Amino acid sequence: MTAPTGIASLTIPQIREGLARKQFSAQELATEALRFAAAENPKTNAYLHFSPERALEAARRVDEKLERGEDPGPLAGVPVAVKDVILTAGVRTTAGSKLLENYIAPYDATAVIRLERAGGVILGKANCDEFAMGSSNENSAFGPVRNPVDPERVPGGSSGGPGAAVAQGTAVAALGSDTGGSIRQPASFCGVVGVTPTYGRVSRYGLIAFASSLDHIGPMARTVGDAATLLRVIAGRDELDSTSAFAPVPDYAAALDGQTRGMKIGLPLEYYQGLASETGDLVMRGVERSTRLGCEVREISLPHTDYAIGAYYIICTAEASSNLARFDGVRYTSRSAHSQTLGDMYRNTRGEGFGAECKRRIMLGTYVLSSGYYDAYYLKAQKVRALIAQDFAEAFREVDAIVTPVSPFPAFKLGEKLDDPLQMYLSDIYTITGSLAGIPCMSVPCGKTAGGLPVGMQILARHFNEPGMFRLAGAFERDGGFEG
């Protein structure tokens, strides 16, 4: 047996075949993947820390199963990066925050348990914006992530580490998390596939909460098939998350070969107005390709789109201000050394520990929930959220899928947008609407700009229609759509 070659471009089916033909063992693959990831990581800072003991132990279990002739699982031997907001027992889990610098998770997230039960090998924990708040990964307390496509540029956020690791080839796939676009936008900036499943499709148990009514765990990978395989493993009802969905989990990978002829695709006119840019051109080229694949394309309207940013940033900050209240220097985090009273200890621990973006969102959320403002902001936003969800419900009476850009622009330079929070928030416009409605959405690569920067195309479908979404994405990929 020899160490696997071409590790940076391996796919799940290739690993399955390599193991079956005894070209390499899971332990050999894990060893080589860890070596490669550690050597390449300084270029991007995609991983915050590695978990070699855990990875080799998981690989050993896969090899033992193979030796006994047992099924080692659909992710057997697959090297995976896990975003550092997802708990891994016995392994440091920092959420990109100085506050949790030394936090060792006491239990595993459900998605992590399922991933390893399926034979997956967790190489380490991936960098992200602090508590998953950001669109550039510049809000990490442990340094920004660089985009492997161009190290002067951001990888997107908040799942910038997972996106960069998958693009760089230091992981075959990754678990990211998405609240308003945190999987899809970095996927588009790094040129990989990123899936935000239906809300509740994947258990949130063990995901450090940012905005509970909007948080998702989802897969990132280099191919649609790999993302589909990973999603099937982690999806499904979990009694430890009461919002997790009961709906049975279909074989998503089986949907990939399905027929796209006659599929109806909607283009929301509100999303394409004023999109005269290279990004817009590449997405339109993707839409034209869909027509050649037999899809019927029609214009639709999502009339409340303009109100989505306002509603989203009220709801997510309100929920964040509650969720982050637990970080007070008592149970999980380091504690400010400069405090005499309990109240001072809370205030100083939080003041010294949280970064600028987390403070901004805690303040906004506290303000919109404060006495006298609740109805004007939070309740209003929940009502607008209902209108946005209703827009989608009506659109999906006419069409099977909606195709839009992921981001108004490709990866920007480090530092370029750091001083203008509102502009950063406004750039989330194409991804937050689907998040508010709780529908499945994904980003697939649809080519590169003249400057060589990847652009992503977003596919949205109705609740639990991940198979339809994957079918279109799979046909698009087979037809060469990823190359533009």
Place this chain on the structure above:
Amino acid sequence: MKLSEERVRYVAGLANLTLTEDEVRKMSADLGEVLTHMEKLNELDTSAVEPMAQVLFEGEETATLREDLERPGLGSQVALANAPLSGAGCFKVPRVIER
């Protein structure tokens, strides 16, 4: 709209968050700008709209309830392992009662 620095300090108090004077100034401008954008929602008449608090309502209301069976928790050793200060099976905090 601008959020006064006095208001920023009040909200920071509610949030148990110490802010430096610099942070208060910056927060006053940044939050004001974002809140101004949020005022756009008032263009919409939502008097007849039910607020959406969660995404899906599938299943019976009781479907998420489980049998009331005893099951082991984390245990105090594990639960206390990340605390900055603990002792006698408890989290320790600065004294709140004078004796």
